Each structure stands twice: as C-alpha cells, then as structure tokens.
Amino acid sequence: MRVEGRIKAAVIKLTSCSGCQLQILNAEDEILEVTKRVDFTHFLELSSDVRSGPYDIAFVEGAVTTPEEVELVRSVRGSSKYVVALGACATAGGIQALRNLASTEEFKKIVYPHPEWIKTLDKVSPISEFVRVDYELRGCPVSKDRVIDFITQILAGKKPYFRREPLCMECKRKGNICVLIAKGIPCLGPVTQEGCGALCPTYGRGCYGCFGPAKDPKPEELVKALVRRSGLSKDGAVERFKYFTAWAKPFRKVVGGE
Ligand code: SF4
Ligand code: SF4
Structure with a gap:
C-alpha cells in the first residue's frame, strides 16, 4: 500500500x-x-x-x-x-x-x-x-x-526488490566481450552481485567485487578458474579477492579470514 x-x-x-x-x-x-x-x-x-x-x-x-x-x-x-x-x-x-x-x-x-x-x-x-x-x-x-x-x-508501499544475479549476467546484457575468457584478465564477475552496470568489464578491466558476493557464489571454484584462465598462481588468484568485500562471509574463507 x-x-x-x-x-x-x-x-x-x-x-x-x-x-x-x-x-x-x-x-x-x-x-x-x-x-x-x-x-x-x-x-x-x-x-x-x-x-x-x-x-x-x-x-x-x-x-x-x-x-x-x-x-x-x-x-x-x-x-x-x-x-x-x-x-x-x-x-x-x-x-x-x-x-x-x-x-x-x-x-x-x-x-x-x-x-x-x-x-x-x-x-x-x-x-x-x-x-x-x-x-x-x-x-x-x-x-x-x-x-x-x-x-x-x-x-510506493512495495517491498524493495533488487536482482542478485552474478555480474556476468549484467555484463552479457550489455554485450561486453568477456575479459576473462577473451583476454585472460582476472575478473570476479562470476561470484559478484550485479548492480554497478558492469562498469569495469565495460572498460576492459576485471571486476574487483565491490558489490560483494552474489547469491550462492562459489569463490573457491573461481579461484581455480582464475588460475586456469589468467595464468595467476593460486595465491595471486586469492589476492584478487582482497579488496572492498574481502570480509563478506562467502569471500572471507577464501582469503584466509576464518
Ligand atoms: S568480463 Fe567478467 S563479468 Fe563480464 S562475463 Fe566475463 S567474467 Fe563475467
Ligand atoms: S569506502 Fe565505504 S563509505 Fe566509502 S564509498 Fe566505499 S563503501 Fe562507501
């Protein structure tokens, strides 16, 4: 109401x-x-x-x-x-x-x-x-x-609702070429919640995870994919999570917090 x-x-x-x-x-x-x-x-x-x-x-x-x-x-x-x-x-x-x-x-x-x-x-x-x-x-x-x-x-009396899809969905809707697949640039888009307009990938950079974990993320799997796709070491891939939302619960374990 x-x-x-x-x-x-x-x-x-x-x-x-x-x-x-x-x-x-x-x-x-x-x-x-x-x-x-x-x-x-x-x-x-x-x-x-x-x-x-x-x-x-x-x-x-x-x-x-x-x-x-x-x-x-x-x-x-x-x-x-x-x-x-x-x-x-x-x-x-x-x-x-x-x-x-x-x-x-x-x-x-x-x-x-x-x-x-x-x-x-x-x-x-x-x-x-x-x-x-x-x-x-x-x-x-x-x-x-x-x-x-x-x-x-x-x-308007609504229960506020925002999508919690991974950033990759927003990135694809914009028609971006995937920087991780096409250029081997590390990107946290697969595990990060959308909402920024896929700003970094749109300008050819990988996502830094500012919007925090998407629903049911699998950060450990992304670490493996970053090693495979971008040539980072495992430690290098983990470092990629140590920015704005490193202490969000699903990412915390990956960075060695708990
Ligand atoms: S550039 Fe990043 S956010 Fe965009 S599709 Fe690729 S992995 Fe996902
Ligand atoms: S550092 Fe904190 S207060 Fe400053 S812009 Fe980022 S989220 Fe907002």
Missing part, C-alpha cells in the same frame, strides 16, 4: 570515507523530488540541523570498528523501522576490514606514536554482525540510482 504523507530518514556514519552518503547528495536531479516526501532529520553531510529518532528509514554507512559504534548502531536499530546497510563498509566491512587478516595490535604500533591511546575493536565488522538489517544496498560506493529506487519503492 502506498505510503501517505512524509517519512523520516536518517543517514548515520560509522567508520567510512563518506563516499556512500555523498552518492545520495550526488543524485542532484532526483533529490529535490525525494525531499518532497522524505525529511532527512539526521544527515550531517546535508545539514547540521540534526534531530533524534524515531526514523522510518535509517541508512547506515560504514563498518563497526569501535565500542561506541556498537552502541550507536544498536541505538539506531532501536529507533528505526527499516535499517539499510549502505555500501561495502556497512554490508561487508569494506577496505578497512583487510586489517582483520593481520594483527590489529601490530598495525597500531606501526601507525601511531601512542598506540595505547587507540581504542578500537580487534575486528572490523559489517553492521549485520551486531543488529538485524532489513535491506542491503551494495557497492563502493553505493549506486545513487539504487538509493533513489529504494526510497521510491518504499514510498
């Missing part, structure tokens, strides 16, 4: 580069239309006029890396009808979760003159490891069209 009247939305930042919330502001052609129905009552990148919940939708950007962020994301969950994980950091831990593959204590010693002042969790985590997440909008950064589409579907 169509949602009547205005709804309240929040955009909450955890550990992130703010690139995903910037994508919402980048939707210049649509955002004014959206704000006729949506009050962004907490969106610091938009306005310093911040009001507390409850919210109809809380978009949460960023990974959980500190005890304060655990409290924050739990409190946002408690005051929101829908919690939406926004982008690779919130859905998979993001690039900063690569530190989970080594010792946080060692990194602290190398980077900071006073490591004892740094209060951080031992592991970087997606928000779903602490709270129930209603929807995930993937990508690094998230696609602004998907955010607008998501809000439009909510306002």
Whole structure:
C-alpha cells in the first residue's frame, strides 16, 4: 500500500570515507523530488540541523570498528523501522576490514606514536554482525540510482526488490566481450552481485567485487578458474579477492579470514 504523507530518514556514519552518503547528495536531479516526501532529520553531510529518532528509514554507512559504534548502531536499530546497510563498509566491512587478516595490535604500533591511546575493536565488522538489517544496498560506493529506487519503492508501499544475479549476467546484457575468457584478465564477475552496470568489464578491466558476493557464489571454484584462465598462481588468484568485500562471509574463507 502506498505510503501517505512524509517519512523520516536518517543517514548515520560509522567508520567510512563518506563516499556512500555523498552518492545520495550526488543524485542532484532526483533529490529535490525525494525531499518532497522524505525529511532527512539526521544527515550531517546535508545539514547540521540534526534531530533524534524515531526514523522510518535509517541508512547506515560504514563498518563497526569501535565500542561506541556498537552502541550507536544498536541505538539506531532501536529507533528505526527499516535499517539499510549502505555500501561495502556497512554490508561487508569494506577496505578497512583487510586489517582483520593481520594483527590489529601490530598495525597500531606501526601507525601511531601512542598506540595505547587507540581504542578500537580487534575486528572490523559489517553492521549485520551486531543488529538485524532489513535491506542491503551494495557497492563502493553505493549506486545513487539504487538509493533513489529504494526510497521510491518504499514510498510506493512495495517491498524493495533488487536482482542478485552474478555480474556476468549484467555484463552479457550489455554485450561486453568477456575479459576473462577473451583476454585472460582476472575478473570476479562470476561470484559478484550485479548492480554497478558492469562498469569495469565495460572498460576492459576485471571486476574487483565491490558489490560483494552474489547469491550462492562459489569463490573457491573461481579461484581455480582464475588460475586456469589468467595464468595467476593460486595465491595471486586469492589476492584478487582482497579488496572492498574481502570480509563478506562467502569471500572471507577464501582469503584466509576464518
Ligand atoms: S563503501 Fe566505499 S564509498 Fe562507501 S563509505 Fe565505504 S569506502 Fe566509502
Ligand atoms: S568480463 Fe567478467 S563479468 Fe563480464 S562475463 Fe566475463 S567474467 Fe563475467
């Protein structure tokens, strides 16, 4: 059923580069239309006029890396009808979760003159490891069209739906020549969720997996295929997974996380 009247939305930042919330502001052609129905009552990148919940939708950007962020994301969950994980950091831990593959204590010693002042969790985590997440909008950064589409579907009273096919399907629909088969370029498209418009393969590069695992991916099989097709060593093929969504559960095992 169509949602009547205005709804309240929040955009909450955890550990992130703010690139995903910037994508919402980048939707210049649509955002004014959206704000006729949506009050962004907490969106610091938009306005310093911040009001507390409850919210109809809380978009949460960023990974959980500190005890304060655990409290924050739990409190946002408690005051929101829908919690939406926004982008690779919130859905998979993001690039900063690569530190989970080594010792946080060692990194602290190398980077900071006073490591004892740094209060951080031992592991970087997606928000779903602490709270129930209603929807995930993937990508690094998230696609602004998907955010607008998501809000439009909510306002229309629909249960938001997005395809979760592997990127190869999107790539083929665009008529691209496969860079893995034709040129031996390593590509994560067979195990990555579509949604970016097959941007990298369209420009002759292999996919880096920004949108995270597709439904039922078989990353171990892709490692074998990358060795066969692109001439990488097994370690080289595994390295290919160590980018934006390496800590997503189906990829975590491949990169030696758990
Ligand atoms: S997902 Fe990428 S663009 Fe979005 S906040 Fe994280 S690092 Fe930035
Ligand atoms: S280029 Fe990559 S995404 Fe496109 S069909 Fe080939 S393996 Fe799949």
